[in-house]
Amino acid sequence: MPCLSIAMSSALPRPVASTPLVALPSSTDALQRIRHTCAHILAMAVQRLFPEARVTIGPWTDTGFFYDFDCPTPFVAEDLKRIATEMRRIIRADLPIIQETVERESLKAELERLNEPYKLEILDRIPPGEPVTRYFIGSPDVGRTQHPEAEPSLIEPLPIAPQESWWDLCAGPHLSRTGEIHPKAFALESVAGAYWRGDETQAQLQRISGTAWETPEQLQAYLTQQEEARRRDHRKLGKALKLFSIEEAAGGGLVFWHPKGARIRRVIEDYWRQAHTDAGYELLFTPHMANLELWKTSGHFDFYREGMFEAIAVEEQAYQLKPMNCPFHVLTYQHDLHSYREFPLRWAELGTVYRYERSGTLHGLMRVRGFTQDDAHVFCLPDQVTAEILGVLNLTERILSDFGFHDYEVNLSTRPEPSVGSDEIWDLATQALMNALQIKGWQYQTDEGGGAFYGPKIDLKIRDAIGRLWQCSTIQVDFNLPERFQMQYVAADGSRQRPIMIHRAIFGSLERFFGILIENYAGLFPLWLAPVQVKLLPVGESQHDYSSQVVQQLKQLGFRAELDVSAIAWVK
RNA sequence: GCCGGUGUAGCUCAGUGGUAGAGCACUCGAUUCGUAAUCGAGCGGUCGUGCGUUCAAAUCGCAUCACCGGCUCCA
Structure with missing residues (x-):
């Protein structure tokens, strides 16, 4: 198709972000202090307005801060306005913020008097011998002002008295006065549920989140960026451009590709197949379900059962909708006896998998229950691993850059506890991944103990047009499946040996990658992908x-x- | 799954107990008017679904489904 090569020429103009984005400062020490102090001011404001609210934790985040409260009355949107107003009063009062190292027992008594059970729990968990500090907003001489219990709706913001004081058990650091925060450089964003200690069996708390910056200009830039992200929302654009839908009648998390979206998918798939054939892959097709026994053998049933749909009864046998493709590729491998001379075997498949995701977690194309992985498995010898990984890195780079992604963050994840396999083979695999990264010349961060139980891995995060990171590609070395399925090959000396298996995906999920493309291009696809050229x-x-x-x-x-x-x- | 919110025409939304509305889109007609939004008419909804309260329900109650913001989870 000659015209296709014309269409893909890099000389053609590419759509650019329609809104120039202001560079925002990354999390500096000054910003962390601002945000952490904002969290305290938020908690003080909430307890002035809702004396029945109990405080828990309130850290800074990448863009702001949050504080989790245990409060019997649910906070609503209007409350956020009142709370923000109250926060501004505290800021304008320019109260001093004073750190104090305190004696454990007296603090405990005081927390009991104030009826702050969560803070007591935090205090109890601070290792003995470590200093305990608290931060006052206002003068420490008066202790913490207690406001009378009252109906929250009846409470008017009280004037901030000069002797007003509030404190929180906290390691810091903080600013030295509330007035150091610009009253127009923060905003409350949302209230949402959260669990105490992030554990869903624990108390359900209410999390108030906000954003805070050094200047109103930075806040404005951040809000503009948020607005830009909303404008690019793939759910919105997908509907407007008639690309895909999720049908209530069919069920959540199941994607319908409409003609224009399907055109794009076909271009992506055709491109992908060609790129893989060029790189020495064979393409497979495998079924959507199979006997559940297969998943017991693979270990998925034991380890990841909660992510699998219920089995389907087929004539007294249990069948399973596939949550992963790998066991099918292993079965395909095992159908024949393989020689070391055939290696490396590179088998790829656009395999559609089904995973049970809890209803509250579904999100457009980004988090679904049925999706297509651009999956591949490489079966090879130990001394081929580095070259094969390097090959995958090269293919990944080629494919991602053709889709306009040139900036990555690379992570190497090493052996976790517990895990399977000998130290020797872990060292070999980890070293192979590191060697490949070194030859490739990619900078990477190491996530110690972050690997899968069956082997170490490399993850890639791509940066999109407005600076967001998305994890797509993953390369994993696996010792588990070859062992569990007792895979073999005939070595040069005629003995039977276990092959090494590499799992890898470049897009990850075709649906999710499509969603990222929509947002990256803001719906303005380059000519070679455009549904209408x-x-x-x-x-x-x-x-x-x-x-x-x-x-x-x-x-x-x-x-x-x-x-x-x-x-x-x-x-x- | 949990907490809070939302669900009305293809789209964006108004309508809080008394005969379902607007703009855009679409169809038809008029208008030859230079960078999205000319004029007129028309089409289009069992108000997410079910049960209940009531003389009367988009509106109130219960249940249920989906979506939104988070939490949790993510092989």
Whole structure:
């Protein structure tokens, strides 16, 4: 298709972000202090307005801060406005913030008096011998002001008295006065549920989140960036551009690709197949379900059962909708006896898998229950691992850069506890991953103990047009499946040996990657991906027939062309 | 799954107990008008679903489904 190569020429203009984005400072010490202090001011404001609220934790985050409260009355959107107003009063009062190292027992008594059970729990967990500090907003001389219990709705913000004081058990650091925060450089963003200690069996708390910056300009830039992210939301664009839908009648997390979205998917898939054939892969197709025994053998049933759908009864046998493709590739491998001479075997499949995701976690194309992995497995010898991983890195780079992603963050995850396999083989695999990264010349961070139980891995996060990171590609060395399935090959000396298996995906999930593409390009796809590449607009009925002919010719040349007759209404 | 919110026309939304609305889109007609939004008419909804309260329910109650913001989870 000659026209396709024209369409893919890099000389063609690429869509750029329509809104120039202001560079925001990353998390500096000054910002951390601002945000941490904001969290305290938030908690003070909440307890002034809702004396029945109990405080828990309130850290800084990448863009701001949050504080979790245990409060019997649910906070609503209007409350956030009142709380923010109250926070500004505390800021404008320019109260001093004073650190104090305290004696454990007296603090404990005081927390008991204040009825702050969560803080007591935190205090109890501070290792003995470690100093315990608290931070006052206002003067420490008066202790913490207690506000009378009252109906929250009846409480008017009280004037901040000069002797007003509030404190929180906290390691810091903080600013030295509330007035160091610009009253127009923070904003409360949302209230949402959260669990005490992030554990769903523990008390359900209410989390108030906010954002805070050094200057109002930075806040504005951040809010503009948020606005830009909302504008690019793939759920919104997907609907507007008629790319895909999720049908309530069918169920959550199941994606319907409409004609225009399906055109893009086909371009992506065709490209992917070609790239993989070029890189020495064979393509497989495997079923969507299989006997549950297979998943017991693979270990998925034991380790990841909660992510699998319930089994389906088939004539007294239990069948399982596949949550992963790997066991199928292993079965394909085992159908024949393999020689070391065949290695490396590279088998790829666009395999659709189904995983049970809890209803509250579904999110457009980003988190679904049925999705297509661009999965592949490489079976090879120990001394081929480095070269194979390097090959995967090269292919990954080629593919991602063709989709406009040139900036990655790379993570190497090493052996966790517990895990399977000998130290020797872990060292070999980890070293192979590191060698490949070194030859490739990629900077990476090491996540000690972050690997899968069956082997170490490399993860790639791509940076999109507005600076967000998305984890897509993953390369994993696996010792578990070859062992569990007792995979073999015939070595040069005629003995039977265990092959090494590498799992890898470049897009990860085709659905999710499509969502990322929509957001990255803000719906303005480059020509080679665009669902409509050429649109003809005849201005009069007399040109209609000729225009149709031209559209037909363009289509025959491989262009995605359309006739737009809406202009014809003008001239009859 | 949990907490809070939302669900009304293809889209964006108004309508809090008394005969379902607007703008855009779409269809038809008029208008030859130079960068999205000319004028008129028309089409279009069992108000997410079910049960209940009531003389009367989009509106109140219960249940349920989906979506949104988070939590949790993510092989």
